Amino acid sequence: MKQVIPKKWPSIGMRIMKSSVAVFLCFLFYFFVRREGITFYSQLAALWCIQPQWQHTRSKALQRTVGTMTGAAFGLMVLLVDKNLIPVNRTGEFLYAVLVALTIVAVIYVTLLLHKRDASYFSCVVFLSIVVIHIGDANPYLFVFNRVMDTMIGIIIGMLVNSAHLPRRKERDILFISGMDDTLLSSGQQLSPYSTVELNRMLEDGANFTVSTMRTPASLIEPLRGIKLKLPVIAMDGAVMYDLNKNEYLHAYVISMETASKLQEFLQGFGINYFMNMILDNMLVIQYQKLQNDAEKDIYAKMHTSLYRNYTTMNLLPESLCIYFMVIQPKDKIEEIYERFMEKDEFRKLRILKYDSDDYPLYAYIKIYNENATRENMIAYLKKETGLEKTVTFGSIEGKYDVVVSEYDQNKVVKTLKKMYEPFLWEPKR
Numbered sequence: 509m510k511q512v513i514p515k516k517w518p519s520i521g522m523r524i525m526k527s528s529v530a531v532f533l534c535f536l537f538y539f540f541v542r543r544e545g546i547t548f549y550s551q552l553a554a555l556w557c558i559q560p561q562w563q564h565t566r567s568k569a570l571q572r573t574v575g576t577m578t579g580a581a582f583g584l585m586v587l588l589v590d591k592n593l594i595p596v597n598r599t600g601e602f603l604y605a606v607l608v609a610l611t612i613v614a615v616i617y618v619t620l621l622l623h624k625r626d627a628s629y630f631s632c633v634v635f636l637s638i639v640v641i642h643i644g645d646a647n648p649y650l651f652v653f654n655r656v657m658d659t660m661i662g663i664i665i666g667m668l669v670n671s672a673h674l675p676r677r678k679e680r681d682i683l684f685i686s687g688m689d690d691t692l693l694s695s696g697q698q699l700s701p702y703s704t705v706e707l708n709r710m711l712e713d714g715a716n717f718t719v720s721t722m723r724t725p726a727s728l729i730e731p732l733r734g735i736k737l738k739l740p741v742i743a744m745d746g747a748v749m750y751d752l753n754k755n756e757y758l759h760a761y762v763i764s765m766e767t768a769s770k771l772q773e774f775l776q777g778f779g780i781n782y783f784m785n786m787i788l789d790n791m792l793v794i795q796y797q798k799l800q801n802d803a804e805k806d807i808y809a810k811m812h813t814s815l816y817r818n819y820t821t822m823n824l825l826p827e828s829l830c831i832y833f834m835v836i837q838p839k840d841k842i843e844e845i846y847e848r849f850m851e852k853d854e855f856r857k858l859r860i861l862k863y864d865s866d867d868y869p870l871y872a873y874i875k876i877y878n879e880n881a882t883r884e885n886m887i888a889y890l891k892k893e894t895g896l897e898k899t900v901t902f903g904s905i906e907g908k909y910d911v912v913v914s915e916y917d918q919n920k921v922v923k924t925l926k927k928m929y930e931p932f933l934w935e936p937k938r
Contacts, residue, residue, distance in 0.1 A: 521702065523558055530554040530669040534662060545658045549637065553662025556630075558670050569663050574622065575630025576659040580652050582615050582631075583638030587648035590639075608639050634659065676930040679937075680714050683891060684929070685742070686902035686921050687909070688721040688731070694918045697731055703922040704734060711736050715929045716896060718742065720883045724785070725750040725757075726792055726816035742890065744785070745861070745875070746883035747831050749890065757787055759889055760831060761881035763858070768830040770854060771876060775835065778845060782835045783807075786828035793818045793828060803836045803868040833876040836865065842872040849874075900928060 534550045553576075557569050586607060594600045594607070615635050619628040638655055686692045694700060699707070711717060720742035721728065728741060732752065740751045740758050749759040763771070768784070775782045776797075781804055784795040794817060799805045812819045835845065846862050849855055859877040887899065902921045903909030913920045 526669050526672075527555055527558045530558055530666050533665050533669065537661065537665065542657075542661065545654055545661070547658075549655060549658035550662030550665065552633075553659045554666035554669070555662075557663055557666025566667075569667055571624065571627040572630055572659065572663055574619070574624045575627035576634050576656055578615060578618055578622070578627065579631040579634025579636075580638065580656045582611050582618075583635045583655075584648060584652045586611055586635075586639045587652070591648060608636075611635070611639075675933045677933055678714060679929050679931070680716065681896060682716065682898045682900055682928065683739075683887075683894060683896040684715065684717040684900050684902070684925055685720050685887060686717070686925075687904060687913075688719055688723060688728070690904040691902055691913045692719065692918070692921050693731055699731065699735065700918055702919050706922050706926060708734075708736050710925065710929055711738060713930075715925070716894065717925065718890070720746070720887065720901075724792060724817070725752070726811075726814050728752065729816060739894070740890070742883055742886045744831055745877065745881065746886040747877050747881035748787075749886055756790055759886070760787060760829060761878040761885070762787075763830040763832070763876070763878050765825055765830070767854070767858070768825055768833075771833055771858075772825075774849070774852070774855075775833070775845075778841070780835065780837055780841070780845075782833055784825075784833050785831045786824060787831060788818075788824055788828040791818055792816060793820060793824055795820055795822070795824060797821060801837065801871070803865065803871045806868070807836065831877075832881070833874075835874040836868070836871050837874075838870055839864065839872045842874055845874060849876075 531551050531554065534547050534554055538545055538547045538550070553572050556572055559568055589607060590604055594603050612632060612635070615631045616628045619625060619631050634655060638652055689697075692699065692703070707717070716739060718737060718739040718741055719728070719732070722745040723743060725741070725743045725748070728743060728750075729752070732741075737752055740749045742748075743750050747761050748757055750757055772782075772784070781797045781800050786793045786795065794811075796804075796808070796819060798821075799808055808819065811817055835842070837845070842862060846860070849860060855876075857879045859879050859881055861873070861875045861877075863873055865871045865873055887901075891897065891899065900911065901909045902911045902913055902924070904913055906912050911921070911924050
């Protein structure tokens, strides 16, 4: 039976509320202060400046200013040409239309010369608002001045509204650690737009946040693309710590070469294939023998094209660091391997995981790690490296994490992080 995921209505966020406030303040300003202007232009400019992050607000304000000045300058020029050179008749109307169309080329080209490509659209908007709506206006200088003033007023109101916030403190002494699947990511293996924007804003502000996952670093690249993590991630279920910015393994709990050789001999005794994940010259290398079952072949087909994974049938164990073994076989075979494994005294200090596959229903996994390769140990190592003592963990298992996240609430991690990282000043400290 297909699982039905409950539908949730999007919440009304702060950006929507600030947009409403900015529009209303423009109305108030023109009602009490500036009676001769056109509120519409101010409201457009104000809305454009309401951005999720302050640096984006400044960027948009600059774009709008450059666009306004460029469009206004060419608009004034066209109005003066029209007033002094173009006759007032049907032929004049046609000539005026040709002049406006040709000037659009100049408007856009100037923004390119100024290296303000993103301001091209706004330059055209301001230009057309002047040359198309000016009809009947006796003073072109005053008309252009008013349009510039309308836009600048909107920019100022938008920036003021976007910079306003209730007083908060920042909890920069807490290490926040989140899981990935069923926690931070949606069912589509992506962060929601809300989580992306808010998480980046807090990261840039100094929030100590990272992720801990069973995934390899290679499988973190795409879902975390665009997320400006400053701390390293905990990957391979606690076996490695990896810096996504430097593409570098910072710490690893490895299986000794002697033990890895014994594991190879043990698994080969079952006549099965296995994947041995190793680090060689800071690269992930995955050694395998001969693909046998459909699950192995499908995994290989999906993964081997990645630039961050290197599959080989060569024995590279003496030159590399062995991180973990992975076996995927039919469930009854996995049970046999697991039982035999647990009987071996030389393997008792290794950490072994056995679980059913979600993607391949008839199959199950075995993963074998160094006994110290746990998320808890790697979190302790990260705390020591960062000097942070307090931690808050997010995950989907009740009783294991500080904050438990439902698989249907992909924004809960970031929403909760926001409340914990930047509480209001009057809220008690954790």
